[in-house]
Amino acid sequence: MLLTAEPADTGKRLDHFLQQRLPAFSRSRLQEWVKAGRVLVNGAAAKASFTLRGxxxxxxxxxxxxxxxxxxxxxxxxxxxxxxxxxAVNKPAGMVVHAGAGRHEGTLVNALLHRYGGLSESGGPLRPGIVHRLDRETSGVLLVARNDVAHRHLAAQFASRQVKKIYWALVEGSMRGEAGRIERPVVRHPEHRHRMTSRLETGRAALTEWRVLRRWENFTFLEVRIGTGRTHQIRVHLSDNRHPVAGDRVYGAKSPPRGGRFFLHAARITFDLPGGGPLTVEAPLPGELEEWLAAL
Structure with missing residues (x-):
């Protein structure tokens, strides 16, 4: 496929030019092609931000x-x-829950389908069984529905905030007090689209409660409970409270990641089984996070 930048295209970013010239393809697919070197400018690979001169x-x-x-x-x-x-599975850090944003292999869903064959179809063909998610670099317990009835049952509990989710987080600095709550709406950042923010008045309601488990000179180990499940909720709430999750460079952490991850782990979840009765499932702290604490 051959295109030529016209004089009127001078000053445009490469990815914006492609969106205008190739409207049949989504923005994400075009960006994937640029990253994969499938788009050449004068015979050479270029970044999406490349500025055209015509x-x-x-x-x-x-x-x-x-x-x-x-x-x-x-x-x-x-x-x-x-x-x-x-x-209930213990998702390792580094594993994506389901396909998306150019990732179609190596996901938790791929592994689940190999083990179990079929799962609930309520989430769609690319997200079978998935009722809720964890960020790629967040480890810990995650629930999966094996059939549509179970999916509806679990989804209703998440929607009505009946599911109790407990996380462990190591944050930078010393938290003021021994416990607290952060109740601020979360919305996508208007400039940095890969991030969320709770510093605006708009967004979806979000509640994060925390209590101190242990303190060090420059770090605090927290138990965190979320009453809602917004994208990046714990990370953005703690960062906007001036205590970013350790290793979370996206949200301003000064400490480097360890083992390619930040320190956030989904430790425990309590919910009602579709057949009746409550159940609590716990995921132990991964070895790399145990080593992180031991090194403080």
Whole structure:
């Protein structure tokens, strides 16, 4: 596919130019092609932010479209609990929960499909069984629905805030007091679109409660309970409270990541089983986080 930048395109970013010239493809797919080196400007790979001067020869080699359904993949899976309706897994840091943003392999969903074959279809063909999510670099317990009835049952509990989710977080600095709550709406950052913010008056309601488990000179170890499940909620609430999660450079942490991750772990979840009765599932602190604490 060959395109030519016209004089009127002078000053445009490469990715914006591609969006205008190739409206049949989504912005994310075009950006994936740029990152993969499938877009050449005058014969050379360029970044999405490359500024056109007009007259450039732009070659685009489209990639095959992503799969319409998640596929099974033989990957390690740490199962904490399972019955005919629900699976609770211990997700490692670094693993994406489901396909998206150019990632279609190596996800938790791929591993689940290999182990169990079929899951709830309520979440769609790329997210079978997924009722809630954890960030890629957050480890810990995550629930999966094995059938649509269980999916609706669990989703209703999450929607009505009946599910109790407890996290462990190491944050920078010394928290003032021994416990507290942060209740501020969370919305996507207007300038940095990969981040969220709670410093604006708009957004979705979000509640984060915390209590101190242990203190060091420059760090505080917290137990965190969230009453809502907004994107990056714990990370953004603690960062905007001037105590970013240790290693979370996206939200202003000065301490470097360890083992490619920040210090946030989903330690415990309590919910009602579809068949009746409450259940609490716990995920132990991973070895790399134990070592992080021991090094303080």
């Amino acid at each position: 007259g450039e020869r732009i070659e685009v080699e489209p990639a095959a479209p992503p799969p319409l359904r998640a596929e099974p993949e033989d990957l390690p899976l740490d199962v904490l609990y399972e019955d005919a309706d629900v699976i």
